[in-house]
Amino acid sequence: MNLWLLRLALALYLLATAGQMLNLITMKPTARKAAKWLTWLAFGVHTLAILFRFFEAGYTPVTSLHEAFSFFGWCIIGLHLAFQLRYDISTLGAFTTPLALLMVLAAAFNPGEINQLPPALQSWWLPAHVVLIFIGDGAFALAAAVGVMYLIQERQLKTKKLG
Numbered sequence: 001m002n003l004w005l006l007r008l009a010l011a012l013y014l015l016a017t018a019g020q021m022l023n024l025i026t027m028k029p030t031a032r033k034a035a036k037w038l039t040w041l042a043f044g045v046h047t048l049a050i051l052f053r054f055f056e057a058g059y060t061p062v063t064s065l066h067e068a069f070s071f072f073g074w075c076i077i078g079l080h081l082a083f084q085l086r087y088d089i090s091t092l093g094a095f096t097t098p099l100a101l102l103m104v105l106a107a108a109f110n111p112g113e114i115n116q117l118p119p120a121l122q123s124w125w126l127p128a129h130v131v132l133i134f135i136g137d138g139a140f141a142l143a144a145a146v147g148v149m150y151l152i153q154e155r156q157l158k159t160k161k162l163g
Contacts, residue, residue, distance in 0.1 A: 001052050001056070002049050002050075002052040002053035002056055002112075003049075003112045005045055005046075005048050005049035005052060006046070006049040006070060006104065006107065006108060006112075007108060008045050008049075009042055009045040009046035009049055009104060010101070010104045010105060010108050012038060012041055012042035012045055012046075013042045013046075013073075013077075013097060013100055013101040013104055014101060015038050015042070016035065016038035016039040016041075016042045016093070016097050016101075017094075017097040017098050017101050019031065019034050019035035019038045019039075020035045020039070020093040020094040020097045021094055022034075022035065023035040023090060023091070023093070023094065024091050024094040032090045035090075035093055036084070036090070036093070039077065039080075039081065039093055039097060040081065042077070042097075043074070043077045043078065043081060046070075046073070046074050046077070046104070047074065049070070050070065050071065050074060053067065053070075053114075056114060057114045057117075058117075059117050059121075059122075059126070059127075060126060060127035060130070060131065062126075062127070062130045062131065062134065063115075063117060063121065063126075064110070064111075064115065065110045066107050066110040066111060066112045067107070068107075068134075069103045069104070069106040069107035069110065070103070070104060070107035071131075071134050072103050072134055072137060072138065073099070073100040073101075073102075073103030073104045073107065074100075075134045075135055075137065075138030076096055076099050076100045076103065076138045076141050076142065077096065077097070077100045078138065079135070079138045079139055079141075079142050080092060080093065080096040080097075080100075080142060080145075083142060089149075091149065092145060092146065092149065095145035095146075095148055095149055096141070096142060096145050099141055099145065
C-alpha cells in the first residue's frame with residue numbers, strides 16, 4: 001500500500017511542479033491557488049505513504065535508500081509549506097517542488113522492500129537522530145532554493161528586465 005501511495009504522491013508532485021512553474025511564468029492568482037493546493041495534496045498523500053510504511057515496517061522509515069529519498073523529499077516540501085504559511089512567497093514552490101519530485105522519483109526507482117532492522121539500530125536514538133538530520137538537510141535545501149531565487153532576482157534587477 002505504501003508503494004502505491006508513493007507512486008500517487010510522485011504523480012501529484014509532478015502536477016504540483018507543473019503548476020508551480022505555470023505560476024512562476026504567468027503569476028496569475030488562479031495558477032498560484034492551483035499550485036498551492038496541488039502541493040498540499042501531494043504532501044498529504046506523501047505523508048500517508050510514510051505513515052503506512054511506518055506501520056508496515058514497525059520502525060521509522062529512514063533506514064534504506066528508498067526510504068531516505070522519500071523522507072528527504074517529504075522534509076523539503078514540509079519545510080517549504082511551513083515557510084509558505086509564515087511568509088507568502090508563492091514563487092518558492094517553483095524551486096522546491098522539483099527537488100522533492102527528484103527525491104521521490106529516486107525513491108520510486110530504488111527497491112522498496114521492507115527489511116528487518118539490524119539489532120544495533122533498534123533504539124529510539126535512530127528516529128530522533130535521523131529525523132533531525134533530515135529536517136536540517138531539508139532546511140539546507142530550502143535555503144539553497146531561496147539563494148537561487150535571490151540570484152535570479154538580483155540578475156533581473158541589474159539588467160532592468162523584470163520577469
